Every structure is written in C-alpha cells, then in structure tokens.
Amino acid sequence: MKESVTELIYDGCMAMNAQDWQAFLALCEPEGFRYRITNYSPEILRTQCWMDRDFKGLKSIIELLPRHNTDHSPLTRHATVYKVRQDAQTGEVRAHTQLAIYRTELDGSNSHFDSGKTALWAIGRYEDRIRVGDGGARLLERNVVLDTRQIDIGSHLPL
C-alpha cells in the first residue's frame, strides 16, 4: 500500500514538473475530488484558502491556460513523503508529504539577464487523501498547505 501511495505522489510531481497536466489529472478521482491551496496567516490570525477547485474546475483551469498570459518559468516540485497512514475501517489513506518548489526563470523577468536562474519559490506540504484499489492509487483530495506566504507574482499553475 505504502509503495503505491508514494508512487502516486511522486508520479504526480513528475507529471506537473513536466507540465503534463493531463497525466496529473489522470491520477485524480473525478468524483468528489477537491484541490485546495491554503496557508495560515499570522497577519490576520486565520487559515486562508487561495484556491479551491473540484475536478471539473481544475480541469477547466488547465485547459484554459493557453488563453492566459502566464509566466512560463517552470516550477520544479521536490517532494518527500514523510508519513502514510491507512484508516482501518474505510481503507482510505492519508499521506503527509513535505514539499519544496523551485522556479527556473524563463520569461518572467528579464530573459536576457535572468533566464536559467533557479531560486526556491515556496515550501509547504501536501496533505492528501488517497484511495488504493485494484486499479492502483488515486487522489481523492489534495490540500497544498503553504508555509511560504510571499510568492512573488503568484502562478496560474496547480502546485
């Protein structure tokens, strides 16, 4: 079980790093899927949500990317699965994965001076709810909990 869960999480990172969004969506369970990006703000003393989408909403964001003006600097996710726990009754798995995201400049700033430079862009964790079945593991829910609260110009991409 643990092996298929870690494989799912790492496959997801590799798909997103390659900007193969369809491959990432294929790892998610369309029915009831929820994708969120959240963080805790010590400025307003509450947890806040910066993105909340179901499967259809996430798919729509991805499919409309070509119509948007986006910073095309690639984001590279470096993940380490810390903990995997299965609920004995439901069989569902909860996984905690630490995450560091690096950005390699392409055209977001001055491409003549800056392109090719890599910098740490954000840190946080994935809190995943996963179902493991005969067909393999599928993401039921992902909460990307960011520790980083200043993320420059933001992004159009799922993390």
Place this chain on the structure above:
Amino acid sequence: MSRTLEQWTRRPTLPDTHYLDTRVYTEPSIFEEEIERIFHRLWLPVCHESELPKPYDFRTSGVAGNKPLVIVRGADDKIRTFLNVCPHRGNTIVRSPAGSLLKAEPSGNPRNMTCMFHGWQFDATGKCVEIPREKAGYQERLCKSDVGLREIRTEVAHGGFIWVNLDDHCGPLSDFIAGAFDFMTTELDSEPLDIFHYQKSVIRTNYKLWHETSREFYHDYLHYHNRATGMTQKGYFDRKYSVFPNGHAATGLTTITYDAYEGNKDRGLTFPGMPKNGWKQLNIFPSCTYSLRASCLRVSVMTPISESETLIEIRGLGLKRDTPAEREERIADHDTIWGPFGRNLHEDLLAVKNQTVAMRRGSGSKYLLMAREENETIHDEVGLRSYFAEWSRRMNRRAADPMRSMDE
C-alpha cells in the same frame, strides 16, 4: 515605419498632460521627493478593523519611508497608531504581525507593549508606564511622561479601514477623500465587514505602475477573464470613469457575466445595495484601490520601498454576518480572479514586472502615452491623466518633463 534615435526621443505631438517621461518611475531623487511630498502628507490605509477586533488587539504595519507602525485597539475600543520604535534605544517594540497585548511577554506585563531590550513598557494609549530602575538612572532629569510613544493621526472609515497620516497638521480624512466614496457608501458602510484574505509580496516595480493597472482598463486585453466575462457584454464600453478632487478616480457600476468563463459560477452573493454580478471600483491617490466585485471586496495597498520595489498588500473582505457557507463562496469568488493563483492578479503582476525591466534606467525607454480619449468611458485614459495631474500639483513637476520643477 520604425524610428531613429532622434525620432524615438522626440516629444510626442500631444498636450503635455497626455504623455509622461519614464523617469517618473526610475529616478531615485524623484522617488525620495514623492515620499516626502506625497506619502508623508496624505492619508493612507494600513489595515482593517477586523484585524484587531477586541480591546488590546494589535497589528503591526508600516508606511512608505521605512515608518514601522503598531496599531492598537485600546480598552476604550479606540484604535490608535504609534511609531513602533522605542524612545530609549530605538528598538522595535512590538514584533509580531498581529496578536493581543493580553498575552504576557517574557519581560513585561499584560496590557502593555514591552520593548524586550531594556523592559520599557507602554500602555495601549502610548503612555510610558514602566522604566526599570527609573529613579536610580535618571534621578529627576527625565521621567516616564517625557518618553511616550509617537502617536500617528488615525481614523477608521470607508468599510472599516484604518487610515493614518504622518502629518500632525493634516486636515480630516473626509477632506482628503472629498466625496469619492459616496457611490459606494451603501455597500461599504451599511454593516460591518470582515477580512478573509491577506496576501503580500515585494514586487520589483515602481508603485505607480501597479496602481496604474487599476487606473486604466484598456489592458482588459491582457486578461482572458475580462475578455470573456466583461468586454463581450453589451454596454461594457459605455461604463463611465469619474474623476474626483485630490486625484481619486472611480469606475461606475457595471455588470459582469462571471459564468462566461468556463468553470466559473454566477455570483450568487452580493453586498448591501450592490446588484447581482455588479462591479464598482475606486482608486484613492496615491496608492490604494477598492474593487467591489459582486460578492467580495478587494482592497489593494501599495507601500513604496524604492523607485523599483513595492510592497503590495491585498485584502479580501466579506460581510461579518456571513454564514460559513456564504464565506466559503465569497472566498472562492475572490480567489478565482485575485488570489495569488487567480486568473487576473498573476497577469497584472507579470505585466508591471516586465514594464519595470523594460523601463529601467538607461534602457532607452523615453515617453509613455496616456492619450486615449473616449468620452471618459472605460478605455479612456483619463484615470491616468487625473493621477498625474495630482502628482504634478503635489510634486511641482510635470510628468512629461519631471527633472525640472514647474518654477524653473
């Protein structure tokens, strides 16, 4: 036809109110003067009252010119602002972004602000209430009443925002606003608002460039969201742009077809007096924008750090009485467009960052145009012209020729 250097640097054949010299964005000496003549004299919003809802709650903030501030709600419920600098040895007094003075510090009493360095304590009205070994050190030469905190003029208004002015001799906030908020009073002031979103980023751009993304709507072409939900709608280009005294400017009510963007929903929620799917926007000189899009209010505040660096803070607000389900809906509506993963914010920030790269000192950039005239409707650039008219009045410089004062 492309142009030679001589042609490229020739002044546009337009009135000097309709173009500007890019040195208004890049010259350090102009930036320093802006801080002194504009930011140190005008009312600036620093946070929202819901960020410090209870007596003894505090919020730290700052305004241009490296002014660290602490905003405190007193036992009397009055909100006061102080320079967050200890008068003894210049240390920062309150370090956390937000919290309550009721929580004791390692060295200091609850209800007071304690400087951790030497234990000087100040109450929520700014009075110094404790100097360790006061008599032993200062005898009769200095006492607590000599060393209170520097208090900053503060008012709470326009949807519960906390406004400060560093000029002790300034007029009231209402004189400065000059009626600009009148068309949003029902929406903003009928009932208490509550913050649900806060984000900030230091962006490599001049503060005016970011503010200008709210001052002109011709850049609708940048945003697929605006093209899909706004520009294709009947009457969109008839939307009026209104100019107020002191450099403020507003775009009047329009209706947006939010569900025209695939995957988005109609806006079910609204604010008091705001029609379904409505949108109003007000720009306050020199660096604040209120944008009320149907279900959520976004307030954007810029704090200039240098001529090419700006702290941008964005707050999202709903109604205090929202149910959890309503609040969740407002948050989702807000983040679709304006969150750091929203569709428009990223595009606007990308644009101003690239402007800053292209216009850096010595790049060869010379004049920018703000000359569109469309009967003061949405793609007219009157919002930019009104901004620089006020800028010129306060700086005593023409934006089209900024290195000379108007007296020369």
